[in-house]
Amino acid sequence: MELHPERALGPTAWNELSAWLLQREGTYTSYHILVDSHTHEYVLPRFMAEIEGLADAHILEVEPGEASKDLALVEQLALGLRDEGADRRALLLALGGGVVCDLAGLLASLYLRGIDLVLVPTSLLAMVDAAWGGKNGVDSEGTKNLLGTWRPEAPVFADFRALETLPEREWRQGWAELLKQAWIAGGGLWQTASTSDWTQSALLTAEAAQVKLEVVAEDPYERGTRRALLNMGHTVGHAVESLMLGTGAACGHGDAVAFGLSVESRLLDALGRPGAEARLLLRQRLEADFEFAHFRELDPQAVWARLQHDKKKLGGQLRIVWCAQPGEAEEVDVLTEEAFTQAWTADAQH
Numbered sequence: 001m002e003l004h005p006e007r008a009l010g011p012t013a014w015n016e017l018s019a020w021l022l023q024r025e026g027t028y029t030s031y032h033i034l035v036d037s038h039t040h041e042y043v044l045p046r047f048m049a050e051i052e053g054l055a056d057a058h059i060l061e062v063e064p065g066e067a068s069k070d071l072a073l074v075e076q077l078a079l080g081l082r083d084e085g086a087d088r089r090a091l092l093l094a095l096g097g098g099v100v101c102d103l104a105g106l107l108a109s110l111y112l113r114g115i116d117l118v119l120v121p122t123s124l125l126a127m128v129d130a131a132w133g134g135k136n137g138v139d140s141e142g143t144k145n146l147l148g149t150w151r152p153e154a155p156v157f158a159d160f161r162a163l164e165t166l167p168e169r170e171w172r173q174g175w176a177e178l179l180k181q182a183w184i185a186g187g188g189l190w191q192t193a194s195t196s197d198w199t200q201s202a203l204l205t206a207e208a209a210q211v212k213l214e215v216v217a218e219d220p221y222e223r224g225t226r227r228a229l230l231n232m233g234h235t236v237g238h239a240v241e242s243l244m245l246g247t248g249a250a251c252g253h254g255d256a257v258a259f260g261l262s263v264e265s266r267l268l269d270a271l272g273r274p275g276a277e278a279r280l281l282l283r284q285r286l287e288a289d290f291e292f293a294h295f296r297e298l299d300p301q302a303v304w305a306r307l308q309h310d311k312k313k314l315g316g317q318l319r320i321v322w323c324a325q326p327g328e329a330e331e332v333d334v335l336t337e338e339a340f341t342q343a344w345t346a347d348a349q350h
């Protein structure tokens with residue numbers, strides 16, 4: 001199956017969505033737009049003004065934030081769709097960040113065994129990463145994305161106009177994923193990203209999204225190790241993110257991934273992999289753009305315990321997949337408690 005056969009990213013992507021809808025006039029019996037209360041307030045009015053063909057759309061709204069990635073909420077939203085009269089030929093559009101895209105993806109997969117889905121990412125993180133690749137999911141008992149499906153065929157229309165209202169904190173969340181993707185790509189993208197800060201991210205969005213598309217195209221269902229590269233920083237990142245969220249503290253996904261990149265890069269140092277200088281440069285970039293003090297206060301044993309829930313564990317072994325240097329082939333390393341503790345300690349002493 002082709003990955004997002006219809007897709008657009010740039011300053012006029014919504015015009016392409018208008019054209020896409022126009023071409024399919026008569027195909028859908030109803031339109032439903034999932035938003036969170038922020039994208040409802042800041043993005044939906046402009047979106048509705050720019051897009052033709054959605055005047056009669058029904059709006060489904062959730063609270064902003066990771067807590068909305070919840071299976072009970074998916075059921076509630078399904079009941080909402082039912083009450084709005086959605087049948088098998090209903091179209092669901094996600095207008096929001098990664099949370100709304102993930103939630104809409106699962107809802108569209110489950111509702112009446114599957115209805116058509118269009119993703120309209122509105123955060124930098126979703127434009128660079130979450131909207132591409134066809135995965136969706138909700139969290140359970142602190143385990144991220146425990147339940148989810150694949151919808152690689154879903155069209156994506158990522159319009160930069162949405163970013164005009166994105167708060168600074170959220171730009172930084174996307175910047176973490178962008179840095180990760182620039183490291184995977186190496187070359188000019190890494191050169192530019194490593195010597196820029198998050199304020200330059202808009203200029204690099206398209207290239208970074210392309211990295212994800214290429215990696216996913218090589219390994220669409222994550223059978224090999226290539227796609228796992230996109231999880232660089234996420235093994236430790238997800239563990240600290242779920243611990244922080246468990247304490248009720250606010251924790252951005254990108255902030256956690258940035259910290260995860262920092263700790264995991266130390267693991268490659270501990271294993272004596274080449275490229276220590278480039279990894280130091282990565283950490284300097286991360287230290288300059290992110291705040292890690294609150295993560296470093298976590299108990300490493302609690303983080304290790306949480307790591308045991310990592311869904312990427314294979315045959316009982318926790319693995320991390322990294323390129324040791326920007327743009328290199330991926331390598332797989334086993335994350336033992338000893339190596340983790342060593343990397344954590346080195347990071348704490350930065």
Ligand SMILES: NC(=O)c1ccc[n+]([C@@H]2O[C@H](COP(=O)([O-])OP(=O)(O)OC[C@H]3O[C@@H](n4cnc5c(N)ncnc54)[C@H](O)[C@@H]3O)[C@@H](O)[C@H]2O)c1
Pocket residue numbers: 036037038039042043064065066069096097098099100102122123124125126129130131132133134135136137144162163164165166167170173174253254
């Ligand atoms: N499915 C995947 O492949 C994949 C990949 C990476 C990340 N993710 C998921 O994505 C989620 C993180 O995404 P996120 O950072 O976009 O989070 P998010 O959806 O919570 O959005 C972040 C915040 O920005 C607000 N917002 C979004 N767009 C806005 C706009 N244009 N103007 C004003 N406010 C806006 C949202 O309301 C929210 O408060 C995580 O749950 C993560 O697991 C999924």
Ligand SMILES: [Zn+2]
Pocket residue numbers: 129177234253257
């Ligand atoms: Zn991520």
